[in-house]
Amino acid sequence: MSAAPRETTFATVRCGDTHWQIRSDLQQELLDAHGLRRREWEQQQRVEVIKTGAHREVIRLDTAAGRFYIKHYKVAGIKPFLQNVIRPAKAVLEQRMAARVRALGIPTFETVAWAETRSGGFVWDNYLVTREIPGTQPLDGFLRTQFAAMPTADASLFRRRLAVELGRFTGKLHDAGIVHRDFHAGNILIRDQPAAPVQLWLIDLHCAHIQKSLGLEAAQQNLAMLHQFFATRSTRADRYRFFxxxxxxxxxxxxxxxxxxxxxxxxxxxxxxxxxxxxxxxxQGTRHLVKLRVGSQRGRGLTVLGRDVVRDICAQPEHIFAAATAWYKQSTKRRVAAVAVPTIPQYPRLFWKSLKLRGILPLLSQWLGRSSVRRAWENGHALLRRDIATPKPLLFVESAQGFDVRQYLLTESIPDSATLFDWHHDHLVRLPQRQRREIVRRLTVALAGQLRWLHTCGFEHRDLKSKNILVSQNDNDDRTWLLDLEAIRRWPRVPRDRMLQNLTRLNVSSTFLSEIQLSDRLRFLRNYLGSRYFLEWKSTWQKIEARTGRKIDKNRTNGRPLS
Structure with a gap:
């Protein structure tokens, strides 16, 4: 007769003002007299910072007892302080919810320790330590990396399995009355092993609560959050399998x-x-960004860059060009260079863009908060929020002296990518014919889906051309990214005339790409129109062709080159 499993015991430990509840068998591994052994771990290079910010830090720790994640919830303002006054600290909420979720049979993480720092009768910083779930990673990261690299046949089989398993998992959550207020793909862990079903886990449970019953009406908000990530990554068949x-x-x-x-x-x-x-x-400004004014310069940057880094760049934006590793544009009005900024090691390669303008209109638009770089900054983050791929804007600076206006924008560099125009002429044309056709077919479908989603979300790109589209130089990667975001315009609903203008501009640009055939244009239109294809394809095709001819004739008459 086998012995019954030994019950896990927790010890109460006080380290200064911090009160810990920790598994007895891990106390010596994780704590000393002063609290977490972080300095010792850093000296031994056993710690990796996963996330850091003003309100929360997440680190990953490797020990002899396994790998753990440590969340440090910081009280960095009046709001989190008051939240800790009127309800338990986030670490305690997450620990309690994890226990309840596990009791309901929903896969989630194991909590091994939690703590609160108490002083003056109030709760300040608090901590949560969880054990890593082996072989898992966030679902959004998995789909962006491993799934994107799968062969077409394997990817097709996997998306069927995932749609079914994710539908069951979400149905099980809602059937148990669990509502996650931040239910997105990043808060779902996945383990996919050969010859085994897809396994999913729910994490980040301080945003979750449980209610007695959850009807379809109440479940829609959760489904809407999940929909945001999968809107451009799923087909009608995928959604049918899920539901x-x-x-x-x-x-x-x-x-x-x-x-x-x-x-x-x-x-x-x-x-x-x-x-x-x-x-x-x-x-308006959130905790994820820094707003600064340094002399006549003002700017905004991501919090992850650090306030000191943002201040230094705002104070002397021209000095960034001294770190240029390659120049892409140099004119009296515009300069674009690839730069390596030593104070931003998390981004080895960046792009630094400068605009030099003069006159009352640029000055007025900058004063009203509608400068070109401000629009590119806000449009870039708005697109990323909707899962429309574009290089992330990291920082912008505005400067004005009299009627001379200078604007700067710092964006990330997408590794192993090139503009569609350069990629076509430098790489695609050198491949074998059959491989070229296969790549063009896949890229056409991907770009059509991205443009359709752009318009569905209420955005148009007024200068949509091959030089403003980035593609991956990996032949198995179909991803595309949009550039030149100051040309993005928002609408409550994009008018049909503006949709046609965008499609026409792209069609004019594609005339310089010899590998793009009529069948590719038709395939693009079919994937762009979706379910409206059979009703609208002919009229749309004819209007685009007519507008393309007029655009080419107009540019020739005015002596302007096409691009």
Whole structure:
């Protein structure tokens, strides 16, 4: 007869003002008389910082007892302080919720320790230590890396398995009454092993709560959050499989197609409202960005860069060009260079863009907060929020002396990428014919989907051309990124005339790409129009062709080169 498993025991330990609840068998491994053994771990290079910011830090620790994640919730303002007054600290909330979620049979992490720092009768910083779930990674990262590198046949089989398993997992959550207020792909862990079913875990549970029953109406907000990431990464068939598995798990009756359409429409509306609210907060300023004014310069940068780094760049923006490793544009008005900034080691290669303008209109637009770099900054983060790929804007600076206006923008560099124009002429044309055609077909479908989602989200790109589109130089990677974001314009709903202008501009640009054939243009239009294709393809095709001819004739008459 086998022995019963020994129950896990927790010890209460006080280290100064910090009160710990920790597994007895890990106390010596994690704590000393002063608290966490972080200085010792750093000296032994056993710590990796995963996330850092003013309000939270997450580190990964390797020990003889395994790998652990340590969350440090900081009280960096009046809001988190008051939250700790009126309710338990985040670490305690997450520990309690993890225990309840595990009791309901939902896979989640194991908590091994938590702590609160108490002083003056108040709770300040608090900590949560969890054990790593072996072989897992966040679902969003998995889909961006490993899934993107899968062969087409394997990727097709995997997306079917994932749609079904994710539908069951979400249905199980909602059936148990679990509502996660930050339910996105980054808060779901995945383990995918050969010859084994896909396994999923729920994490970041301080944003979760449990209610007695959860109807479809109440579940739609959770589904809307999940929809944001998968909107451009899923097909109608994927969504059908997801909802069929979701309904089967919850025992919901009725037409799956009808339910999927209703939920998707509701999800889209909620997602759009959520994104617009996030956009407004971003314009006003959030804890994720730093706002500074240094003399006549003012700017904003991401918090992860560090306040001192943002201040130094704002004070002397021209000095960044001294670190240029390559120049891409040098004129009296515009300069673009690849730079390596030693104070930003997390980004080995960056792009630094400068605009030099003169006149009352640039000065007025800058004063009103509508300068070119400010628009590019806000548009870039708005697109990323909607999962539209573009290089992340990291920092911008505005300067004005009299009527002379200078503006600067710092963005990340996408590794192993090139503009569509350069990639076509320098790489694609050198490949074998069959490989060229396969790559063009895949890229056409990917670009059409991205442009359709751009317009669905209420954005248009007024200068959509091959030199403003980045593509990966990896032949198995179909991702594309949009550039020149000051040309992005927002609409409550993009007018059809503006959609046609964008498609025409791209079509004019594609005339310089010899590998783009009529069949590729038709394939692009089919994937762009989606379910409207059979009703609208001919009229859309004819209008684009007519506009393309007029655009070419106009440029020739005015002596302007096409690009």
């Amino acid at each position: 069929r598995a979701y309904c089967a798990q919850r025992g919901l009756s009725g037409s799956v197609n009808s339910m999927a359409r209703d939920v998707q429409a509701c999800c889209s509306r909620r997602a759009q409202r959520h994104w617009r609210r996030k956009d407004r907060k971003w314009r």
